[in-house]
Amino acid sequence: MGYNIIVCIKQIANDIEIDPQTREPVFSDTKYRLEDLSRNAVEEAVRIKEKYGGKVTGILFGTEQSTVVMKEAMAMGADEGIIVKGFKENSPDFTAKVLAERIKRIQYDIIIIGYASADSYTAQVPGALSILLGIPLLGSAIKTEIADNKVRITRESDDFDIVESASMPLLVSVTQEANEPRLPLLIQVMAAAKKPMSIEETALKYDGIDKIIGNKAPESGRKHIIYEDEGKGIEEIVKIIKGEIS
């Protein structure tokens, strides 16, 4: 017995520089890595495999640079990888459609995905994916358990936590509190190079028509008066605070 586990992965720019003149992001030489909550998703998928048996397939809607990102997931314990090329920034609905279309052709019991991504933070893909695949979503999980083909999670919500459960096949979205992602050993990093990975183009056509008016860093306008002398700093800060609270 074991489960066919799919983990949906996103890639994220390592660090985005802002051009101080135009305040726009600069993309030359950008390196990509496994997105923060995708790391929690991979960790959760691998833990389920380790506990209950089965196989973990990573799926990443990405670009030319995605193989290094998929290898990171494989070093953490994903067994196979599927990269679908054609990613469009800022189009979570398109991402969900592409992922759903590809996942429909795979046998699965459970899909794991991050609740939101650290760059765009739309949190749109899990909900959309569950509708497009017609499977239940157990969202915002901080704890995931499986018994009798049923998955039970503790869901973290704004004002309370709640236990939710549903039958497989299903989708689970995890938060940053779900687990502590492992750091792979060198031997695991090397083994990842030999794991099977397919790279394909999406058959779906992107029909995004939004107009981007701007995407700039907000102007800071802060004074930046920094004291390295503690005594002097305390003296000046007290004046500022007194001015504010009077």
Add this chain to the structure above:
Amino acid sequence: MKALLFSDRPLVTAQMSSLLCDYFEIGFMAYSKDYESLKDFGAKEIIVINGEYSPAESLAREIVSYMKEYDYIFIGATVLGREVGAMAAAISGAEMKSEIIEFGIKDGKTTTKRLYYGGKTVLEEESNAKIFTVSQGLKETKKIESSPKKNEIELKTKSSVELGEKIQKATTSTDITKADIIVSIGRGLSKKEDLSIITDFASVMHAELAGSRPICADYHWLEEERQVGLSGKKVNPKLYIAIGISGQIQHIAGMRGSKTVIAINKDKSAPIFSECDYGIVGDLYSIVPKLTKILRG
């Protein structure tokens, strides 16, 4: 034009109403427990759901069934709301914009702003979106005299998600989005027992206490509702004092609206120093007690 507003947190519904009442005739969808508290916030109609919590899909399908009557749907960006919005968009095929911080209409198109690249930039878009999730704490609520029509319903779609035990979180009645002065603490504090240094300092100024994600969500040293950042609250006090906070962009995204920012950090190269008006490079364990003592007089 008509807009339907939903949030599982009534405060957020009221905030959205003050953001949108100049553009639309407003209707609310709300749980029966929240009906009384939402009566005076400008809605012409309140669709009252019997109950107090339901799976996202049941809510999403209900909301979509009102899209013939209502031109636009706005949902509070709570944990539940983000899922409801995404599902409603997938069910209806309508376009959606998430976590918006500004809204406008120009020549029949909507213009929205939201944070991008972890809060480094603000993305401004023009789109045909019909469904939006709205960032929490964007606007002050304002009472608007109205006698809404009450329309009681039961959710028609039963979800395949079964609900179990509910575990109430430790909450207080504080709302840091309304505070004038905020003292915010980060990982520079090495253990929970040392929090008293910070609470003493906050109390001499009558400031609200807040924290970065690790302090609130990971270590639970402070209640989660005190978390400032992209995934927490967006605050705009007169004075924001960041203590031992390195200033990751996700945190900056939550405190950018502050009028004056003071930072205390021992790391001279901490990014918080590029987002502050005044800063002291030094050890919070030495600086904060001294500040408290002087301010106490």
